[in-house]
Amino acid sequence: MAYKLLFVCLGNICRSPSAENIMKHLVNQTGLSKEIICDSAGTSSYHIGSPPDRRMSAAAKLRGIQLVGEARQFQRSDFEKFDLILAMDRENYRDILALDRSQQYKDKVKLMCDFCTRHNLKEVPDPYYGGPEGFNQVIDLLLDACEGLLNYVISQQQSVN
Numbered sequence: 001m002a003y004k005l006l007f008v009c010l011g012n013i014c015r016s017p018s019a020e021n022i023m024k025h026l027v028n029q030t031g032l033s034k035e036i037i038c039d040s041a042g043t044s045s046y047h048i049g050s051p052p053d054r055r056m057s058a059a060a061k062l063r064g065i066q067l068v069g070e071a072r073q074f075q076r077s078d079f080e081k082f083d084l085i086l087a088m089d090r091e092n093y094r095d096i097l098a099l100d101r102s103q104q105y106k107d108k109v110k111l112m113c114d115f116c117t118r119h120n121l122k123e124v125p126d127p128y129y130g131g132p133e134g135f136n137q138v139i140d141l142l143l144d145a146c147e148g149l150l151n152y153v154i155s156q157q158q159s160v161n
């Protein structure tokens, strides 16, 4: 069975689509696109149906990553559908777990920055109201976190198979 990852931020137009597309890029490079499935969602309904933010896409393109996607809102059914849910910041983490009424999915929800090995920040900062450097920082952090996450998922899969 494929391992399913869901990346979650507030709007699903900046951080989580970047995480999804960076992770897909790494997964493809590793030849694991059938084994590891990636998706993203937002805790809010603000941007449902929108493509990734242009400023975010520009920053990703500088690093060779094309952002594709259409924003959707996180749903309770995602707890069942995904093996691991990666929150970009603590507010996203709390908002996700607030929907876990039976408190049975806590172990599936983790902070994305917990997988960083080169950066010390504990959250992926919201770049929406800032300048271009914020968007570049998001890509830097996510490249680091996605590498760590890929190694984690591969080690998890090896321990199961």
Ligand code: 4NP
Pocket (backbone or CB within 6 Å): 009, 010, 011, 012, 013, 014, 015, 016, 046, 126, 127, 128
């Ligand atoms: P994201 O960024 O959560 O990384 O997609 C944001 C997008 C939109 C808003 C805030 C953050 N907003 O307030 O509309």
